[in-house]
Amino acid sequence: MPREGHGVAQSPQTLRMPSYPSNCLHFAKSLMDTTSRVTHSETGPVLLDIIVVGAGLGGLATAVALRQVGHKVTVYEQSAELKEVGAGIQIPPNSTRLLFQLGLEPYLKPYVTEPESLLIRRWQNGKIIGKAQLRPNFAKTFDAPYYVIHRADFLSALSQRALDLGVEIKLGVKVVDYDPMRGGITVADGIHHSGDLVIAADGIKSVARRVLLGGQEIPLRTPGMAAYRAVVDVDKMKRDPELSRILERPGLNAWIGDSKHAMTYTVGLGRVFNLVMPHPDASDPAKWNAETALQDMRAAYRGWDPVLTKILDMVEEPVKWPLLSGSLLTRWTIGQLVILGDAAHGMLPYMAQGAAMAVEDGVALARSLAHIDSLEQLPDALSIFEKVRIWRTSQMREATVLNGQLWHFPDGPLQEARDTAMTPEVNGLPFSHSPNQWSDPTTQMWCYGYDTEKEINTAWRNLRMRQIRSVL
């Protein structure tokens, strides 16, 4: 809270960000922020020996964040090679900004596309009903661009950066058990390894989560949805004038309708058109028939915009993927074990933020560890990390669920009111609120402008103040 007085700010440091949601001090942010960042090659005096389980996007981003400030990091990955499911992924600016701080910019740059806008289209005819201008607006407002990339390129950029920094990545090693009180893991051949800290980024079906919860199996949430994931060769699309229009400028195009949508964008340096299509399906994935996936996918979107259905006719082999989310956890850490990424907060993909949350997790953990002066303070660092990140990711989960509702209205009064409320942004007119969470000014600032390191620093400052008060 600012001190009351004559009201003259003597220096940027005497200004304090208000506790209410406001951007009035955005202009002075860089002048006010004197706290060094993890990425300024600065760490606390304690360098740890850290085990990371899982070389997915979350595990590798965390490994880079920790190694960059000097910790020793060894990653254990069960797969014999690094791989990702699906083709495309969006990297929103809250993630890009951190990735750049982690030195990833040159590793990502050759492979990314910066979409011009997100166009939300009516399911039936492709009419543009919502629009978020991503370029150049997002880079200007959030100090980092909005990217899309092929998942394989994202993973290889992270692994290359990790290797260049000296992270050891052990492939084909499955972790079968954890010893949280000793910072230990047991791998499939029975060998034990231990460190000062074990970070499990072992995905939504995490084994570490069960250990952390004392053996309790918390069921994953099944919202009764699945997603078709598919790609189409851009050269093939370009031969059709109607489809080539969609490709004229790099952009995100999302057709939205009753209970489902189709999110599309181009990755792989403009060569691959990527589609993700969440739709209702509560059936048991074990009974899914890969042979009928293509016709099922086309049937699910029959009657939609002919441009979209024409693209779907070009799909050769879609993958059907169950959409799951994790239960809300009240703890992410026990002893010397901590979970992050999808293991801690698997969420529906409706805000394109799952991997972005994992990147934030990794940087937040590195920042929290930078505050400790001795190993005895490790529990404090983990508890602050847990508290800050549970809050942020639970809010993001809320945003994803709401976005699913907003995008999946059946035609009717709510849908009409939503579409009318997005008219100003489509027409380039000023607006102060929007049902489009990519463009609603308040949601944008919270979602893309979030500063996880600042939140961690604040939590540490509060802890120190409480500690000082308790001895006075």
Ligand SMILES: Cc1cc2nc3c(=O)[nH]c(=O)nc-3n(C[C@H](O)[C@H](O)[C@H](O)COP(=O)(O)OP(=O)(O)OC[C@H]3O[C@@H](n4cnc5c(N)ncnc54)[C@H](O)[C@@H]3O)c2cc1C
């Ligand atoms: C359809 C869809 C679209 C999405 N789109 C976006 C998007 O646009 N933007 C975005 O930010 N997010 C998106 N997401 C979410 C994003 O893909 C995930 O949040 C992210 O990939 C999770 O990364 P992770 O590293 O936590 O987990 P994972 O990617 O699951 O990685 C876990 C790793 O741990 C390994 N592992 C597991 N168990 C063990 C073990 N016992 N021993 C050793 N290794 C082990 C696995 O092999 C794997 O490599 C989307 C998700 C879906 C389903």
